[in-house]
Amino acid sequence: MHIAVVGAGIAGLTLGAALSRSGIRCRIYEQAPRLSAVGAGIQLAPNAVHPLQRLGLTEHLRAVGTAVQAIERRQWNDGHVVSRTRLGAECQDLFGAPYYTLHRADLHRGLLELLPRGTVSLGAALTAAVEHNRGVTLRFDDGSTAEADMVVGADGIRSKVRTALIDDTPEPAGRNIYRGLVDASRFPGLVAEPKVRLWLGRGQHVVCYPVSAGRSISFAATMPGDRCSAESWSATGNAEDLRSAYRGWDAELSAVLDTVDEVGLWSLHDRAPISRWSSARTTLIGDAAHPMLPFMAQGANQAIEDAVVLAACLRQNRDRAPEAALRRYEEIRLDRTARVQEGSRTRVPALHGSGSQAAGHTHHEGDTSSLGSRAWLYGYDAERAVEQKEGTNGHT
Numbered sequence: 468m469h470i471a472v473v474g475a476g477i478a479g480l481t482l483g484a485a486l487s488r489s490g491i492r493c494r495i496y497e498q499a500p501r502l503s504a505v506g507a508g509i510q511l512a513p514n515a516v517h518p519l520q521r522l523g524l525t526e527h528l529r530a531v532g533t534a535v536q537a538i539e540r541r542q543w544n545d546g547h548v549v550s551r552t553r554l555g556a557e558c559q560d561l562f563g564a565p566y567y568t569l570h571r572a573d574l575h576r577g578l579l580e581l582l583p584r585g586t587v588s589l590g591a592a593l594t595a596a597v598e599h600n601r602g603v604t605l606r607f608d609d610g611s612t613a614e615a616d617m618v619v620g621a622d623g624i625r626s627k628v629r630t631a632l633i634d635d636t637p638e639p640a641g642r643n644i645y646r647g648l649v650d651a652s653r654f655p656g657l658v659a660e661p662k663v664r665l666w667l668g669r670g671q672h673v674v675c676y677p678v679s680a681g682r683s684i685s686f687a688a689t690m691p692g693d694r695c696s697a698e699s700w701s702a703t704g705n706a707e708d709l710r711s712a713y714r715g716w717d718a719e720l721s722a723v724l725d726t727v728d729e730v731g732l733w734s735l736h737d738r739a740p741i742s743r744w745s746s747a748r749t750t751l752i753g754d755a756a757h758p759m760l761p762f763m764a765q766g767a768n769q770a771i772e773d774a775v776v777l778a779a780c781l782r783q784n785r786d787r788a789p790e791a792a793l794r795r796y797e798e799i800r801l802d803r804t805a806r807v808q809e810g811s812r813t814r815v816p817a818l819h820g821s822g823s824q825a826a827g828h829t830h831h832e833g834d835t836s837s838l839g840s841r842a843w844l845y846g847y848d849a850e851r852a853v854e855q856k857e858g859t860n861g862h863t
Contacts, residue, residue: 469494470781474495484523494586495586495621506572509570510568523581527577534555536554540665541666542717596627620755639734639736642692647706653726661676667817671691675720689761757807
């Protein structure tokens with residue numbers, strides 16, 4: 468079997484590594500002419516750390532990531548901690564893996580190093596993926612074509628592969644987000660006890676945490692807005708506009724934002740959960756299948772789960788047409804990703820209440836969302852889910 472993967476982001480590269488580990492050939496087609504260190508911070512919960520460790524990234528994650536000790540939710544104006552979820556050793560004990568924060572580019576680099584040389588083809592902008600009886604023909608904007616037994620769309624929220632399966636478009640979520648990095652050496656207090664810190668206010672919030680082994684602080688600031696732009700890690704914003712939007716907030720946060728020189732800005736988009744991602748020889752993973760608002764910090768985590776589940780299903784059905792494997796993949800993933808998608812939507816009131824309301828929502832979340840209560844999310848084992856599904860289907 469030969470698999471074509473469209474998109475060399477976290478979803479596509481994780482799938483490439485998982486397929487390679489399974490002895491399945493793949494080629495990853497990426498429209499960018501080169502792979503550059505774009506993006507900002509990313510949070511990896513144990514449900515994503517486990518499969519990455521199995522792929523061989525244990526030491527890489529330890530070297531480039533930060534094992535954070537807690538998630539703290541704070542009042543917007545004075546930084547008062549209104550709730551705290553302990554991570555650190557407790558997370559390791561409960562789920563067998565740490566909760567990491569790291570720069571997206573560092574994860575990207577580690578995944579690339581797992582792939583056989585020549586796996587990624589750059590400057591390959593897909594225009595169409597056409598199924599036929601023996602496989603799929605991929606057509607690119609330079610007039611070239613490629614053949615594969617099946618194709619996986621890992622090409623994000625505006626997926627070209629998705630258009631062959633579903634007639635829908637991303638919907639603006641009515642919120643803009645600024646993302647950027649600052650030098651951590653200027654804020655030793657934010658690194659000494661590494662945490663994910665959230666400041667919650669009326670209609671907007673900021674999250675920040677250390678990345679790049681504590682050398683940088685990544686921040687993401689979300690607010691209402693109707694600015695419509697393509698989602699792109701290279702889109703730019705105005706640092707003064709960011710500071711103006713958060714003027715009067717907690718002094719510790721203001722000090723971070725005062726040092727910002729460059730910032731990314733783009734509008735958040737969303738799609739409703741769908742009932743199918745696949746045809747006989749085409750399927751989707753990550754944002755191409757189930758784009759998520761960032762309010763549960765699970766977008767990349769769910770993409771990683773998708774990748775290892777899909778690779779396992781293909782490995783177990785490698786001597787047959789891929790349709791059976793794709794059907795099993797959907798059966799395993801659809802309900803879980805829909806639950807996380809919906810959870811990301813419903814968290815907005817807790818994050819964007821006003822004044823005492825924000826504190827009230829967060830206290831409630833802290834009371835009912837202890838680390839143990841997140842076992843359904845953080846304790847999920849994607850590869851075991853495939854084995855369990857196989858058992859329920861009567862396979863040996």
